[in-house]
Amino acid sequence: xxxxxxxxxxxEQFGFMRRALVASIALACGSGPIGVFLMLRRLSLxxxxxxxxILPGVAAGFLLAGFSLPIMTxxxxxxxxxxxxxxxxxxxFTLLQEDAGFASFQSISLAVGVLIxxxxxxxxxxxxxxxxxxxxxDDAALLLAVGSASVSLVVVAVIYRPLVIQCFDPAxxxxxxxxxxxxxxxxxxxxxxxxxxxxxxxxxxxxxxxxMLPAIAARFWARQVWSLMxxxxxxxxxxxxxxxxxSFHFRLPSGPAIVLVAGVIHVVSLVFGPRGGIWSxxxxxxxxxxxx
Amino acid sequence: MGTHCYETGNxxxxxxxxxIHTQSPLCLGGWTQAWxxxxxxxxxxAGGGVGVWLDMAVMSHGIHIDNLTLGYExxxxxxxxSGVFEAGSLTAVVGPNGAGKSxxxxxxxxxxxxxxxxxxxxxxxxxxxxxxxxxxxxEANFPLTVLDAVLMGHWRRSGAWRAMNGMLRRQALDAxxxxxxxxxxxxxxxxxxxxxxxxxxxxxxxxxDAPVILLDEPFMAxxxxxxxxxxxxxxxxxxxxxxxxxxxxxxxQVRSHFPCTLYLARRALVWGPxxxxxxxxxxxxxxxxxxxxxxxxFWCGKEAS
Numbered sequence: 303x304x305x306x307x308x309x310x311x312x313x314e315q316f317g318f319m320r321r322a323l324v325a326s327i328a329l330a331c332g333s334g335p336i337g338v339f340l341m342l343r344r345l346s347l348x349x350x351x352x353x354x355x356i357l358p359g360v361a362a363g364f365l366l367a368g369f370s371l372p373i374m375t376x377x378x379x380x381x382x383x384x385x386x387x388x389x390x391x392x393x394x395f396t397l398l399q400e401d402a403g404f405a406s407f408q409s410i411s412l413a414v415g416v417l418i419x420x421x422x423x424x425x426x427x428x429x430x431x432x433x434x435x436x437x438x439x440d441d442a443a444l445l446l447a448v449g450s451a452s453v454s455l456v457v458v459a460v461i462y463r464p465l466v467i468q469c470f471d472p473a474x475x476x477x478x479x480x481x482x483x484x485x486x487x488x489x490x491x492x493x494x495x496x497x498x499x500x501x502x503x504x505x506x507x508x509x510x511x512x513x514m515l516p517a518i519a520a521r522f523w524a525r526q527v528w529s530l531m532x533x534x535x536x537x538x539x540x541x542x543x544x545x546x547x548x549s550f551h552f553r554l555p556s557g558p559a560i561v562l563v564a565g566v567i568h569v570v571s572l573v574f575g576p577r578g579g580i581w582s583x584x585x586x587x588x589x590x591x592x593x594x
Numbered sequence: 595m596g597t598h599c600y601e602t603g604n605x606x607x608x609x610x611x612x613x614i615h616t617q618s619p620l621c622l623g624g625w626t627q628a629w630x631x632x633x634x635x636x637x638x639x640a641g642g643g644v645g646v647w648l649d650m651a652v653m654s655h656g657i658h659i660d661n662l663t664l665g666y667e668x669x670x671x672x673x674x675x676s677g678v679f680e681a682g683s684l685t686a687v688v689g690p691n692g693a694g695k696s697x698x699x700x701x702x703x704x705x706x707x708x709x710x711x712x713x714x715x716x717x718x719x720x721x722x723x724x725x726x727x728x729x730x731x732x733e734a735n736f737p738l739t740v741l742d743a744v745l746m747g748h749w750r751r752s753g754a755w756r757a758m759n760g761m762l763r764r765q766a767l768d769a770x771x772x773x774x775x776x777x778x779x780x781x782x783x784x785x786x787x788x789x790x791x792x793x794x795x796x797x798x799x800x801x802x803d804a805p806v807i808l809l810d811e812p813f814m815a816x817x818x819x820x821x822x823x824x825x826x827x828x829x830x831x832x833x834x835x836x837x838x839x840x841x842x843x844x845x846x847q848v849r850s851h852f853p854c855t856l857y858l859a860r861r862a863l864v865w866g867p868x869x870x871x872x873x874x875x876x877x878x879x880x881x882x883x884x885x886x887x888x889x890x891x892f893w894c895g896k897e898a899s
Contacts, residue, residue, distance in 0.1 A: 342736060463754045467746055470736045470783075477703060478721055478750050485754075525737050525782060 312550045321439045322546055325447040325503045326560060329512060330538030332451025333496045335458045335531040337517030339489065342469045342527070348401070349513050351408040352490075353497050353506040355385035357415030360501060365418055371442045375498050378506070382494035385411050390487065434505030434557045443502040450499035454492050461485055466527055504557040511561030512538055519568040522575020537567050655718045655805045655837050656681045657702055662711035663894075664694065664701040670709065670894065671697040673860040679839055681716065684832040686852035686868065687841045690880055693858045695841040696728055699808045702839070715806075722750065724804035726795055728811050728841075734784055741779040743794055744769055747801030769800035774823055789820045796824055807831060809840040813847070825851050845872055 312319045340349055359381025363374035389403030439447075458465070464485040467475045476482045500509025516537035517530070524530045545560030573580050657679040664672040672694035679685055687695045700706040702713050704720035715723075744766040745758055752758065770779060773793040778786075786794065792812065799807060809828075813821040829851070831838055842848050848855060848868060855871035857863040859880045864871040 342733070344733075461754060463749075463752075466738070466742075467749065470733050470738050470743070471730060471746070473727060473731055474746065475749075477705070477723075477725055480721060526739065527737055530737060 308551070309547065312547060318439065319546065319550060321444050322503070322556065323543065325439045325444050326512070326542035326546065327539050328448040328451040329496070329500050329503060329509070330516070330542050331535050332447075332454040332499065333509070333513035334516060334534035334538050336454060336489075336493055336496050337513040338520065338527065338530045338534050339458075339465055339469065340493065340514065341517050341521070342530075345401075346514055346518065348404055349493060349497065349510045351404040352382050352386065352493055353501075353510045354412040354415075355408040356382040356411075356494065356498055356501065356506055358411050358418055359384075359415075360498075360506070361415045361418035365421075371440075371446065371502060375446060375502075378498040378501060379494055381411060381415075382498060383491055386490040386494060387487070390483070390490065394483070433508055433555065434501060434503055435555075439503055447499050447503055450495045454496050457488065457492055461488055465489060504560065508557035508561050511564060512541065515561065515564035515568045516541060519564075519571040519575075522571040522577050522579045525577055538564065541567060656716040657806070657837065657839075658714040658716070659698075659702075660712050660714060662698075662701060662713060663709045664697050664706050665709050668709060670694075670860060672701065672858070673894070674711070675858075675862055676711075677856070677862060677865045679837060681837055682832075682835045683854050684828070684838045684852055685840070685854040685856055686848040687839060687856045687858055688843070688845065688848060688872075689858035689863075693880070694860050695858055696810050698858065699725070699810055699839065699841065702808060718806055722804055723806045723808060724799050724802045725808045726799060726810060726812055728814070730795060732783070732791070736783060738783050739779065740770065740775065740781050740783060740786070740794055741766060743783055744797045744801055747798040747803075750802065750804075766797070766801055769797040770794075772800060772827065773797045789816050792816055793820065793824070796827060800827070804836070806837045807839075809838070811841050811843065813842070813844065821847070848872065 313323055337349070340346055356378035359377035359379065360374045361377075362381070363370065363377030366377075367373040385404070385407040388407050389400055392398050392403040392407075393400035464475060464479070464481075468482065468485060472482075475485070479485075496513065497506060497509050500506070500512065503509075504512060517534040519537055520530045520533035524533045541564035542560050545563040546556060548554060548563065549556040549559040571579060574582075576582050659675050659677050659679075662672060662675045663670050671692070675698070687698065689695055697706065701708060702715075702720075703723055703725055704713070741763075745762065747766070747769070748758065748762050752762065767779060770776060773796050775790065775793050775797065778790070778794075783791070783794070796812075812824060816824070825847070828838060828840070840852070842852070849872060852868055854866070855868040856865045857871050857876055857880060863876050863879055
């Protein structure tokens with residue numbers, strides 16, 4: 303088997319592989335920066351919570367309109383946003399912290415979602431919703447993934463400054479801007495958007511993996527917000543390509559394959575990353591600069 | 595205007611605060627005096643080598659505290675406080691733990707809703723007040739350079755989109771220089787010590803260029819050398835006619851640097867010139883303040899009377 307056969311043939315010969323490739327690269331670009339901000343705000347687990355939260359919306363869409371991507375997507379977006387807003391509101395007006403709100407509302411949401419799916423469809427549908435099928439990406443799913451990735455990138459660029467301030471010194475933004483809540487809400491909407499865009503391609507559970515793993519791994523390679531984002535996107539694209547090839551050659555489900563590659567990259571970064579990785583800490587243990 | 599730095603309206607208080615009337619402008623800097631006397635429309639102040647223009651229209655930034663009660667779960671932390679932080683005054687707020695010092699600052703900022711009474715701000719919105727919290731909840735490991743942290747001070751004017759041009763950058767670098775952190779611009783925040791981080795926050799305050807500045811224990815865990823530098827900055831701000839309120843614990847520092855003092859023990863024990871506020875009697879009175887939190891306290895009947 304030549305290198306050409308391994309790396310290029312799958313994409314040259316099969317249209318569904320090309321679609322899958324474009325869709326997952328778009329998702330990588332859209333979710334990388336979002337993942338970086340989630341990690342920097344110590345909300346790494348919130349993506350997970352939101353991915354559960356979109357399920358009942360998707361299921362309700364499925365219940366109403368059958369396997370219709372636009373309706374299911376819309377349902378998922380609304381459900382995710384509802385959980386995000388409810389958590390935000392409960393944090394704002396009660397003594398609860400935001401993460402407590404997310405934990406409670408996503409559980410409720412997930413339970414509702416599973417009930418809806420159980421009432422109508424079989425377990426096969428549920429698996430499809432949770433884990434997606436990257437190899438069955440049609441035009442609509444492709445457009446959705448690319449469209450939301452573009453929206454996500456543009457909006458992150460537009461609200462970059464307030465987001466950075468909110469991460470670094472939330473009280474400062476709260477005091478000096480009366481729009482502090484607005485930035486946060488826009489950001490949450492972006493998280494939901496990217497997760498919903500990913501659910502068809504990767505499944506709602508795996509989309510979180512592609513969002514968070516490269517972002518967290520980037521921490522070991524870069525030391526500024528913008529460079530973190532760049533590294534996260536590159537690592538996510540790399541995971542997507544390698545994951546798709548693995549799934550093609552070894553007949554693996556594509557979503558988990560992509561996320562597992564991202565996982566391997568993460569572990570490698572953890573050990574060998576130059577900025578605070580395990581190896582760099584051991585190697586530099588007894589070395590330090592001169593006093594100046 | 596400007597002849598005494600407080601007015602107190604606690605007439606119905608059982609243990610009345612000491613009323614100190616003074617005819618000399620003890621609590622105000624010379625600059626403000628000149629301004630409030632003169633009829634010019636604008637004043638120019640030399641600050642750090644850069645001329646700073648301050649509109650006279652926005653120069654009267656007094657803060658009026660009117661029978662203000664602030665608290666948590668309806669228990670008062672600041673109780674029926676009345677008085678004025680005059681425009682251009684430099685006031686230290688002192689008092690024992692739990693006396694309501696930080697609470698008062700939060701009340702002025704509008705973060706904490708008054709249980710009763712009100713705070714009136716002259717010619718300034720609460721959002722324009724610069725504030726240094728007691729322990730800034732900074733994300734310690736955040737990947738941000740020192741320069742970017744200081745540039746954040748431009749936020750109120752630049753908003754989310756205006757470009758950080760050369761002039762704004764220059765101002766931030768100048769600010770870093772005035773707090774003694776010249777070479778630090780490209781360092782990452784997480785590598786700084788506590789004192790250096792405090793200097794960065796002061797640099798950000800410099801850049802904010804706000805007419806009213808609230809500092810909550812700015813010198814906590816700061817060495818004397820750093821504190822001296824930062825005190826010099828505070829004096830410079832005072833000289834520029836800004837209104838400054840600082841919560842402090844070091845009474846020596848207050849004596850030698852702050853013309854005006856509010857001695858707080860939930861209510862004002864004294865609000866006046868520092869020399870008359872920091873007397874042994876007042877301090878003894880402050881010590882006797884009860885910190886007790888009584889879950890079954892009766893409702894305060896002052897509103898009714």
